[in-house]
Amino acid sequence: MNAHDTGFVYIRDLGNYLDHKVNVLGVVLEFSLPRKSRGTDYVSTLKLIDESQQSPEFSVNIFTKTIDHLPHVRSYGDLILLKNVTIKTYEGQVSGVFYKDSSSFALFDGTPSTEAVLYQSSPRFLLLDFEKDFISHLSQLFDAVQFSSGSSEYLLKLKNIPEKTCFDLVCKVLHISYDAHKDVWMLFVWDGTDVPPLNLHGKLEDEKQNPLPLQIESVPLDHNILRQFQPIGTVLRIMADKTHENLDKHFRAVGKWVRLLDVTGQISSGIWHGFLKPSARVRFLSDDNNVVLDLHRDYNERIFENNGHLPQWSKSSHFLTVIDLEDITFITLMDIITNAKLNASFCCIVRVVASYPSEADDFRSPYCPSATKMRLTLEDPTARIHAFLRGDEWMKFFDGSPIDVFTTKLNMLLGMPERQYGSNDGEFSRSPPWIQCCIEVKRSADGRRKRYYICSTRIVTQ
Known part of the structure; x- marks a missing residue:
């Protein structure tokens, strides 16, 4: 099936359409969290591939009037159809710009199907009958293909979390909630490893007037939520930058494995937590992704060994x-x-x-x-x-x-x-x-x- 026959342009050919508006269909590999732009718009950046090109990934900046009009990708391998996207170059790479007044999009379930299953579209989007076949073709073409989880350059496990340094984390998102007292959204993530113990600072007598908190969040989570967490391995709290709004509505990764990009490790009251920068991005991963499988293997080896519930940092035969x-x-x-x-x-x-x-x-x-x-x-x-x-x-x-x-x-x-x-x-x-x-x-x-x-x-x- 030829993309040109359906009005789409292959990603590998987009360099031939600089400053032109085109239609592009691709698989969404990565997206930035919805945030307020420097102006009055909301913005999210997506990275796409199609059958013509898997590397480098095609990046498109999407600007909309409201946060609800941004694309909210909900699962691994989902597809997006972009219409009237303007092709530009940025730092030597071909990219796209989605303008709120002239562009439109639709998101489709990436599960292989004979029919295109649309679950979100922008206000002006119109899906034509002949486009449905090409969407179905692309979903079936990538069936059983393991998409890239990104480079390993910045990828760390929680047991190697650094302070005040950006890193990427492959983890399972267990929960998301809003801390009204701190006015931040917070993700609760886990990878099966233990964060390292920290030194404590301050005066001992401070415990009377200013006791050490038991958790990062202002109010402890309900026990029904805690019971859904794994009892072994740190559940890291990651605070979102205040430019990220209404994450419970627009972040669909709870219960799924993801790669979080641009996380910063921080310390408060002797407790590790993370921070998502405004540029933070998310990449959905499949359950059979190699990195995910490695984490599962290491975790299973840990819990099946003798005294597998011991902290990873306490392997000692001598205790006080x-x-x-x-x-x-x-x-x-x-x-x-x-x-x-x-x-x-x-x-x-x-x-x-x-x-x-x-x-x-x-x-x-x-x-x-x-x-x-x-x-x-x-x-x-x-x-x-x-x-x-x-x-x-x-x-x-x-x-x-x-x-x-x-x-x-x-x-x-x-x-x-x-x-x-x-x-x-x-x-x-x-x-x-x-x-x-x-x-x-x-x-x-x-x-x-x-x-x-x-x-x-x-x-x-x-």
Whole structure:
């Protein structure tokens, strides 16, 4: 079937039509997130291929009056028919410009079919009967073809996330929500690996007035949403630039594997998160994409190995604590949070990133040891929680140590540098060690939420 016979121009021939308006039909490989342009329009950039050319990909900038009129690609391999697109050159590459007053488009399901299945079109678009056959032909032509997932130059896994550096991430989008307090859209993504642990900065006494947050989002996600997350591997929160509006309506990637381009790693309160730049782009990937298959393989190898629920960064046979139980099976904090069992105990590998109170004299009464109560902030690559030490469990945890020994043990637990032992003055960087910990889950006194208590755990020092 010849494209010229249907009024379409092959991508390989577009260089012959500079400053002309043409019709182009292609498979959408990549698109930028809808955003406000520098003017009054909205803009999105698409990259296309067709049967004539798969590399380089044809880039087209689409300008529309409203965000709803931009194309919102919903799946891997979907097709777009562009009409009256003006052909230009940019940095030596042939590209296209879609003008809101003269161009039109339609998006089609890329699943091979004898009929063209249209799911979105611009206001002036008109689909002609003879065009349907060519659309169906292209969808069947690319059936079972694995499209490129892009170069590997900037591609990283979450376990290698860098700070303040742009990178690309192949991941599964698990959820999207709007944080009204921060006025940002947030993606929740996962690739089966663990982000690296971070040092903590600041004064320990800040925990009283300004405690470390348990999550990046202002309000914790509903448990029904959390239960849909994988319990192993970090679920990274990625904030979208404020130029990206109404992502829940226009971003159709929830539950799908994608490549996110132009992500920046950032740190807040000792927690990794990501940021999508205004230029951020998305590339849908098939479930049998080579990169996706590699991630699945690595994840499956991880969970089937002995103690596969351990953080990837805690492979050590020496911990600061021991658990006084037999036949221990370790799980993650996300496992514990989403587990429906109450009055049950679970074992995990965590770091103590904060404590309150942080001074022995603030909370321990020598006349009433049972009144002792201490809140520890625990984290692993999947979550942070508050867990309490009280009464006899407090005594067991610190082995009934005198005040000076207790202070040393607490400093070790929090990863304080030795020069700061005995002093909380000033700001410093600390690196809490991984510890074994047993956590008992109970319902709070008001019955509305679960509370976590440390039990059967004690610090051991050489």
